[in-house]
Amino acid sequence: MEQIRAVDQLIKELTETYGTELVMDKEKMDLELKKDSEAYQGLGIKILSIAGGFLGSLFFFAFIVRLFNSASVILMVFGLVAIVLAILLDKHVKNIALDAACLGGYLAGFGMIGYGTSTFNNENLTTFILLLVALVTIVSTRAYVLNLFAIIAVNSCLYAFGNINDVPYFIHILVAINAVGFTLFSLMEAELLADGFDSNVRYAPVHAGFLVSLLGILIDLCFHISKSNGSNWISASIIILLILYFVYQLLISLQLKDKQILIYILCMIILLPMIYAPAICGAILILLIGFHTGRRFVLSIGVLAMLYFVGQFYYDLQYSLLVKSAMMFGTGVLFLSARFILIKQLKRYEQN
Numbered sequence: 001m002e003q004i005r006a007v008d009q010l011i012k013e014l015t016e017t018y019g020t021e022l023v024m025d026k027e028k029m030d031l032e033l034k035k036d037s038e039a040y041q042g043l044g045i046k047i048l049s050i051a052g053g054f055l056g057s058l059f060f061f062a063f064i065v066r067l068f069n070s071a072s073v074i075l076m077v078f079g080l081v082a083i084v085l086a087i088l089l090d091k092h093v094k095n096i097a098l099d100a101a102c103l104g105g106y107l108a109g110f111g112m113i114g115y116g117t118s119t120f121n122n123e124n125l126t127t128f129i130l131l132l133v134a135l136v137t138i139v140s141t142r143a144y145v146l147n148l149f150a151i152i153a154v155n156s157c158l159y160a161f162g163n164i165n166d167v168p169y170f171i172h173i174l175v176a177i178n179a180v181g182f183t184l185f186s187l188m189e190a191e192l193l194a195d196g197f198d199s200n201v202r203y204a205p206v207h208a209g210f211l212v213s214l215l216g217i218l219i220d221l222c223f224h225i226s227k228s229n230g231s232n233w234i235s236a237s238i239i240i241l242l243i244l245y246f247v248y249q250l251l252i253s254l255q256l257k258d259k260q261i262l263i264y265i266l267c268m269i270i271l272l273p274m275i276y277a278p279a280i281c282g283a284i285l286i287l288l289i290g291f292h293t294g295r296r297f298v299l300s301i302g303v304l305a306m307l308y309f310v311g312q313f314y315y316d317l318q319y320s321l322l323v324k325s326a327m328m329f330g331t332g333v334l335f336l337s338a339r340f341i342l343i344k345q346l347k348r349y350e351q352n
Contacts, residue, residue, distance in 0.1 A: 075116030082109030083133065090143045103145055106137075110153070123164045131157035142201045151209025152216075159217070168231065174217050175235040175278065179285065182210035183242050186289045186298075187249060211298065214282060215305060222279040222312050235278035240271045243285050250292065266337070279309040 086106035113133060117126040134153035137146055155174060162170030185192065185207045193200050221232055247267055251260055274280045283306040290299030314328065 073116070075112045079109040079112030079114075079116060082106070082112065083137070087137065087141045087143075087146065090141060090146060102143075103149075106146060106149070124161070127157050127160045127164065131161075142198070144205045147202060147205035148209050148212075151206055152212055155209075155213035155216070159220075169234070171217060171221065172231070172234040172238070175214070175221075175282075176238045178210050178214040178217065179239055179242055179282065182207070182214055183246060183285065183289065185210060186293055187246070189293065211286070211301065214286075215301070218279040218282040218305070218309070222309055232278050233275050236275050236281050239278055239281040239285055240275070243267065243271065243281065243288065246285070246288055246292075277309070277313050280306070280313055283309050 082105045086102040086109065089105075090102040110130070110133065114126060114130050117129050120126070131154060134150040134157065137150040138154070141147065155178065158174055159171065162168070162174075185203070189203070189207075192203050221235060244264065244267060247263065251263065271281060271284075283302055286298060286305060287302035290296075290302045
């Protein structure tokens with residue numbers, strides 16, 4: 001109810017400001033707002049239901065595999081049927097238990113198809129079929145959890161392709177796809193949400209899918225920093241360019257044209273030492289986006305990622321403790337200087 005009242009107040013203010021009454025389906029809008037507010041109620045029960053659906057899918061998957069251990073075609077058929085039923089049922093049910101059952105059936109079907117195709121001893125074929133299933137899922141359903149899982153599955157399959165075919169540089173393409181997707185979806189949130197019902201419904205899972213996939217790839221890069229043969233600068237350069245683009249958008253919105261060069265120089269001084277640490281650059285990008293959009297979850301993820309990636313990078317450095325301490329001290333001074341300049345400029349902006 002509080003959200004509905006806030007929207008009604010906003011509509012009233014817009015009508016008074018522009019002098020034109022907004023045309024809308026008020027009953028349908030109130031119904032959707034009510035559904036949206038109810039989606040965050042009983043969150044603990046929903047998490048338990050999803051966990052139950054996941055465990056149920058594991059037991060069902062194990063039972064089917066045990067029953068048809070050598071019948072790969074039967075496993076694939078069962079898996080396909082389970083996925084189709086899960087997608088069809090999820091379109092018509094709003095019950096928590098049934099939602100969990102749909103998720104469990106989908107995961108079980110996905111696992112059965114993967115296990116069934118793996119008996120052909122062709123990893124590329126298995127990965128391609130799972131990739132196709134994930135893409136079809138994105139096109140055929142608007143369900144949040146199924147779309148989120150499908151986005152992550154697509155990135156996982158593409159990552160597997162790179163590893164199977166020994167193409168180490170392919171991971172940088174995945175970094176570019178997910179970092180660009182996450183940044184653009186964050187900057188264009190209002191336009192995408194206003195584009196239509198289909199775009200509105202799919203926005204949240206796709207946005208979250210880009211974030212989760214980007215984090216997963218950055219964690220992999222962080223762990224394999226010593227085995228990258230110096231190629232991590234590619235991913236870092238891509239993310240640094242995105243950070244500069246994001247800063248450019250912020251400067252336009254804050255109208256800080258007179259300090260652009262100083263801010264860009266300060267950004268480059270902070271970011272260039274991290275040219276071989278794409279994970280830290282990615283954490284900074286997530287932090288900036290979370291702060292700018294006001295999404296506490298994204299901001300929290302950015303803070304945790306920053307702490308972990310900096311700690312991991314510091315631990316992996318092949319320097320003495322004195323050199324490491326000097327680097328950490330210098331970076332801290334730069335961040336505090338950036339904070340001081342930004343706060344000063346924001347105060348001037350508010351006064352004007």
